[in-house]
Amino acid sequence: MKEKKGPETIKHDPYAVLRLPEFRLYISARLCITLAMQIQAVIVGWQIYDITKDPFSLGLIGLAEAIPSIVVSLYAGYLADMVPRKKIIMVVVSVLMLCSAALLYFTLAISNTIALFGVLPIYVIIFISGIARGFMNPAVFSFMPQLVTGKQLYANAITWSSTTWQAASLVGPAIGGLVYGFYGITAAYATDAILVFLSLLSFALIAAKPLPENINPQNLKESLKSGIKFVFGNQVILNAISLDMFAVLFGGAVALLPIFASDILKTGPQGLGFLRAAPAVGSVIMAVWMAYYPITVQAGKKMLWCVAGFGVSLILFGVSTNFWFSLVMLILSGAFDSISVIIRSTLIHTLTPEYMKGRVSSVNSIFVGSSNEIGAFRAGAMAKLLGAVPSVVLGGLITLGVVGVTALKADKLRNLDLEPTTA
Structure with a gap:
């Protein structure tokens, strides 16, 4: 009698998407742009705090980026479903390259911009980069699935994409802090600008992809409404996004790391670089582990425990x-954060139709992506009123409260299982 082959006998290939040349170019581009943005964040944070010595000024960095990103997000999602996604990516990465070049110019001897206007020009550049990132997020989110061969590779692609992002988040702050500490601010901003250029080059080498067929063409207003309605009509997606949003909004401490490095832990910019990199160390380790052992059973409960x-x-x-x-x-x-991010991204990609991914991603960006910057403002404002330590501790306590309420109310998320995928 022939032995029946069950799904458990199918071997999982943790490197499936890495065998695809265009996906390798994609994660190379993602690596470079994330390195650049992480380096820039360390430099800008230290530079502004060094000039102002004001915790609130650190919170304003996040606000300067979040406001334009939120304002353009819904339209950016619509655009990502109507215009070839590579075209959008090329434009916005070019804008980010110009922003990096401007920050570099401010540090040169031929420029007295900072001497004349203080930190205001830096905030202006961050505001412009916020607009660019608002358009970039939905385009990149919806472009990635077009580079893989079927939904069965989504979880694998998301895991490696997240690993790349986290690896860059690990190395980027350390590079930024070390280059700034040993070679100066001009060299650090030059490194940032070069990496953005390399990202642009990598994206340019990926072939353009046609837009997925839209089975229900709509005008701008109807299209935006349909994206919002889809998210709010799906309890699992809505609860997963909301959980991450509140965790990031109240639990984020990254914006205050210059204060901890300078005043509490007594380290210089080098120490700040390592502190900025530390969360990514855990994220990379966990993401690589999940590439080999993806979470499927009781994914919702595990997500709640990890938050x-x-x-x-x-x-x-x-x-x-x-x-x-x-x-x-x-x-x-x-x-802990890495597990939550991978589970949330996997279920959004799996449950969202291809032709709506730009709009759904834009709603996700408003909820989760922008909450990083708004969380930075929250942390800075609270640190101004209460001090850095109470700000972080109170944020962590509120995060625990949000998890408790979600666990009680969101039964579909709590009982979520992800279907196992095979390569």
């Missing part, structure tokens, strides 16, 4: 005065 772990690790970071313990807590926060 709770994220909140606890940030509370412990907030009360720490030891550099090494703080580093470990930030590493743990990144590991």
Whole structure:
């Protein structure tokens, strides 16, 4: 009698998408642009705090980027479903390259911009880059699935894409802090500009892809409404996005790291670079682990526990005065966050039709992406009123409260299982 082959006998290939040349170009471009943005974030944060010595000024960095990103997000999502996505990516990365070049110019001897206007020009450039990132996020999110061969590779592609992003988030802050500390601000901004150019080059080498067929063409107003309606009509997607949004909004401590590095842990820009990189250490380790052992069974419950772990690790970071313990807590926060991000991204890609991915991604960006910057503003404003430590601890406690409410109310997310995929 022939032995029946069950699904459990199918071998999972953790490197499936890495065998695709265009996907390798995509993650190379993503690596370079993320390295550049992380380097830039470290430099801008340290530069502004060094000039102003005001925690609130750090919060304003996030606000300067979040406002334009939120304003353009819905239209950017619509555009990503109506215009070839590569074309949008090429334009916005070119704008980001010009922004990096402008920040570099401000540091040169031939420029006295900062001397004349203080930190205002830096905020202006961050505002412009916020507009560019608002258009970039939906385009990149919806372009990635066009580079892989079927939905069965989505989880694998998301895992490696997340791993690349986290690896860049790990290395980028360390590079930014070290280059700034040892070679100066001009060299650090030059590194940022070169990496953005390399990202542009990598995206240029990927062939343009036609837009997915839209089975229900709509005008701008109807199209935007349909994207919002889809998200709010799907309890699993809505609850997963909301959970991450509140966790990032209240649990984020990254914006305050210059204060912890300078005033509490007593390290210089080099130490700030390592602190900025620490969450990505945990994220990379966890993302690589998930490439081999993807989470399918009880994914919703595991997501909730990991967001709770994220909140606890940030509370412990907030009360720490030891550099090494703080580093470990930030590493743990990144590991917990990585699981939540991969599960959320996988279910959004799986449950969203191809022709709507730009619009759904834009709603996701408003909820989660922009909450990074708004969370930075929240942290800076709260640090101004209460101090850096109470700001981080209170944020972690609120995160735990959000997890508790979600666990009680969001039964579909709590009971979520992800279907196992094979390569």
